[in-house]
Amino acid sequence: MAVKTLALKNSAKPTPPAEGKPAAPHSRRLAAIDIGTNSIRSIVVEARPGGEFQVLDDEKATVRLGEGLTERGEIAPAAWARACEALERMTKIQQGYGVSAVEAVATSAVRRARNGAAFVAAVKQDLGLEIAVISGEEEAELAFLSARSSFEMDNLPYALVDIGGGSAEIITTMGAHIEDLFSLELGAVVLTEKFLPRDPIGAEDLQSLRKYVRRTLKKHLAGHDTPVQCLIGSGGTMTTIAAMVMAQRREQFNSLQGYEVLRSEVVHLLAMLARKPLRERRAVSGLAPERADIIVAGMTVVDEIMRRFGANILKVNERGIRHGLILRSLEKHGLAPQAKPPADWRSTVLNFARSCHFNEDHADQVAHLALAIFDALAPQFELDARRRQLLEAAALLHDVGYFINYARHHKHSYHLIRHANLFGFSPREQEIVANVARYHRRALPKKKHDNLQGLSAEDQTTVKRLGGILRLADGLDRRRARMVKSIDCRLDGREVSIRLSGAEDLSVEIYGGSSKSDLFEEAFGRKVRLLSD
Secondary structure, X not given: OOXXXXXXXXXXXXXXXXXXXXXXXXXXXXXXXXXXXXXXXXXXXXXXXXXXEEEEEEEEEEOOOOOOHHHHOOOXXXXXXXHHHHHHXXXXXXXXXXXXXXXXXXXXXXHHOOOHHHHHHHHHHHHOOOOEEOOHHHHXXXXXXXXXXXXXXXXXXXXXXXXXXXXXXXXXXXXXXEEEEEEEOOOHHHHHHHHOOOOOOOHHHXXXXXXXXXXXXXXXOOOOOOOOOEEEEEOHHHHXXXXXXXXXXXXXXXXXXXXXXXXXXXHHHHHHHHHOOHHHHOOOOOOOHHHOOOHHHHHHHHHHHHHHHOOOEEEEOOOHHHHHHHHHHHHHOOOOOOOOOOOOHHHHHHHHHHHOOOOHHHHHHHHHHHHHHHHHHHHHHOOOHHHHHHHHHHHHHOXXXXXXXXXXXXXXXXXXXXXXXXXXXXHHHHHHHHHHHHOOOOOOOOOOOHHHOOOOHHHHHHHHHHHHHHHHHHHOOOOOOOOOOEEEEEEEOOEEEEEEEOOOOOHHHHHHHHHOOHHHHXXXXXXXXXXXX
């Protein structure tokens, strides 16, 4: 089911209830609670027409419900109290929004604890909250439901992994279809208590942990050795890895959703963290202090799963199980009228552009011209297919800033794009698209520009080259009347000649292209010569 989330910052905030009174039930507002071994997460959403939804509230509490569970076999009194306090707060928040239904699930800790059923009964009695204790397989299905609606999954093998405090769910897929799923007791809290009790971490303890994880994966994943290029991961361990890598790269993206991490980065980061005592791990940028004691165990599992599947890239699904709960709840309550396969990136871009009331004819023409120029330059400058997609997205979106105001609309476009929910793009790619669109007019890219600070030198080069192509193509539709019917672009030494064809005189288009060729010439080191038939 393709369901797009709408960030709260992109639309008006809901009207709060009158002071001192709970909100009246709102038939299109739903909530989900995920009660895990390490943390409890709550999300409140409002359904929109067509199956979309807007996130109204997202609350997290690190309660360590599974603390000491391995040794005692039951939920400890202190953990019980922390969990109940968090659930009471979350329930009041949900009541304040007037939700009409709540989907609450408990996973590994409650599932394993001898007093898990008593905990569920106490919560129902005290708070009126019905909690479903779900199996590991159901956890995996929810994680898959979230990933399928969040990523463009072609007909290729993928491995999806959700790592919690008590268990790890692994789903093997072929495209958007489940092949098999597994729930293994490889949670970050459980493994830390079992193998890494000392501070600093002993080399022998870490080695014992790694061997145990490797043996467990070998036992349960026998026959599931198909290599995958990409691992899609959810859960606190995954988002923490992304946050630490983002900090190390000195990147500043608006979201972790879809963030890509290389296995080499996981390996090096894990080695660094394992050498540090807990006090020093708590100071690592991107690592939340309350997760510093369990991150090494969690990352060891990630490293071994990537090794097992031969995966070189980890894509982070920031939404996880509670997102899957919301998707299931929308369908259950008839708020997602028809299940659809995920949209591709282009339809998502067009839907967003249309929501900003863009000039579709002009955007389509600029995209057509830009891609023709790109294709002529690609062999010489090693421009790959993914960069072509980024250019097309930027071309279609370059004028969405008109939705706010004509003045400085290129900068408005940048901000709208980087905060949009664009299916199929990582945060890095979305930042590139936003920057390419931003430079379709006015000032050329400069090192002092804040919007470039979070991009690597290679990505800044990409922005300049794609931005140069887009800027030139935009000039070639100066009258916004699709006067240019075709172009012939050729490289000739230190010059790029572009011959325009059309039914009428194209002097205005030649003027427009010439006046906007500056970034192209700087980025490619070639002069532009525009001709017409």
